Amino acid sequence: MIEVENLTKRYGDKTAVDALTFTVKPGIVTGFLGPNGAGKSTTMRMILGLDRPTAGTATINGQRYADLTAPLRKVGALLDAKAVHPGRSAYHHLTAMAATTGVPRARVDEVIDLVGLHGVIRKRAGGFSLGMGQRLGIASALLADPEVLILDEPVNGLDPEGILWIRTLMQDLATQGRTVFVSSHLMSEMALTAEHLIVIGRGKLIADVSVGEFIAQASPDTIRIRSSRAAELHRMIAGPETTIRTVERDVLEVSGVTAEQIGDTAAAHGIPLYELTHKRPSLEEAFMELTRDAVEYQATATIAEATGALAR
Structure with a gap:
């Protein structure tokens, strides 16, 4: 379990992390989301003892990372997949880690097979692609079979097969009762991987x-209706608790009333329905809505405006 309480980090007059309090529980995958510059990496670094908090605490199973005995057996982390000597082979990198942490050599072979690097294990890490480097970083995090995993952008550079593999791996590890804390900018992937955010x-x-609660906070579910008598149906279902938007001719989007209620009303009055679709906002849409005021870096010009300026 990871517990963060009033965690704060300031750099001069800039506050990177501001009194954060949260708990990451074992048994589920917890996603860590935020716009660029939100403080995610700084928070993870403070949890791992790499940055000193200005105020507050971060503990793993009740202890600060610096106070853990055999920390790599307790916590596996991937913050920077490139943090490997480029002239060292993946195999020698992992065996060196194993030797310094008392991990049996046989475990090196296990994680090599687990992450799918057996074909390139003797190659120098400096020649690895981004995806291969990610797999080596994940192998390093898993080497000592830790109880807690902290992964920063683990799918970065992975192909579709690799993304499916890491998603399944994280969920399997959580099912085993481990604490899995993962950051990502890929909202579609987080929607499939994480249970809590x-x-x-x-x-x-x-x-x-939870993921479901987060999406519900951002925007209510809507019902999309397509009918040749949409305007007539609009008048029938209108009410103080109902929001109706005309999307295009003969198409409505409605919230505050169920699809069953709409269908029953249309049937009772002989109104044909060509579409009656329940539409739930995506995690990406919810994220954009709820973090709108927290985005630090925003484009202020469109492509057309930028192209026009160049032409002038």
Whole structure:
């Protein structure tokens, strides 16, 4: 379990992390989301004892990382897949780690097979592709069979097969009762991988909820209706708790009423329905909505405006 309480990090007059408090529980995959510059990497570094907090605490199973005995057996982390000597082979990198942590040599072969690097294990890490480097970083994190995993952008550079593999791996590890804390900018992947979300913006906590609750907070579910008598149906289902938007001719989007209620009303009045679709916002849409005011870096010009300026 990871427990963060009033965690704060300041660099001069800039506050990178602002009084964060949250708990990452074992048994589920917890996603860590936020716009660029939100403070995610800084938070992870403080959890791992790589940065000293200005205030507050971060503990793993009740202890600061620096106080853990055999920390690599307790915590596996991937923060920077490139943090490997480029002239060293993947095999020698892992065997050196094993030797310094008391991990049996046989475990090296196990993680090599687990991450699918057996074909390139004797090659120098400096020649690895981004995806191969990610697999080596994940192998390093898993080497000592830790109880807690902290992974920063683990799918970065992976192909579709690799993304499916790491998604399944993280879920399997969580099912074993481990604590899995993972950051990612790929909202579609987080929607498939994580059960719970910690979302921050400008260093502050925005949400600490399940994926379903996070999406529900951002926008209500809507019903898409297509009918040749849409205007007539509009008048029938209108009410103080109902929001109706005309998307295009003969197409409505409605919230505050169920698809069953709409279908029953249409049937009772002989109104034909060509579409009656329940539409739930995506995690990406919810993320964009709830972090709108916390985005630090925003484009201020369109492509057309930028192209026009060049032409002039």
